[in-house]
Amino acid sequence: MTRLRRIPLLRDDRGAAMVEFAMVAPFLFALAFGIIDFGRAYYIYSALNSIAHDGARYGAALSSPDIASIKTHIQNTIVPQYLGALPASQQPAAAGAQISDTVTSSKVVVTITGYKFSPWLPIVAPQTMTIGASATFRREW
Secondary structure, eight states, X not given: XXXXXXXXXXXXXXXXXXXXXXXXXXXXXXXXXXXXXXXXXXXXXXXXXXXXXXXXXXXXXXXXXXXXXXXXXXXXXXXHHHHTTSOGGGSTTTTXXXXXXXXXXXXXXXXXXXXXXXXXXXXXXXXXXEEEEEEEEEOOO
């Protein structure tokens, strides 16, 4: 009676984990970078809301607000406070954002429109997303 010899290559699983990781890794990295991109976009959205809020609050507290002084205060004081850590290419002026103010006898409205956000992973989101914010404050004077 002849005995069959076992073939070691049929039962060897030393490379299986590497193959499985190679199959799962693209999805894992896409998920991780998608989460990071969402966090970056939410940070910008939150910062733009805070900038609009603080700019409208500043204009509402002035006894005689004018649009030029509110815009100057927003660009020179408020934007560096919230987005100063970002590179120059991602600052609101460089990213295409426009800040517009409306001052009436009863309220001050600050609107930020057209901030172009570029995600790191363009597969998940479009090449650029436009983010904006608006805030309205009742005048105190």
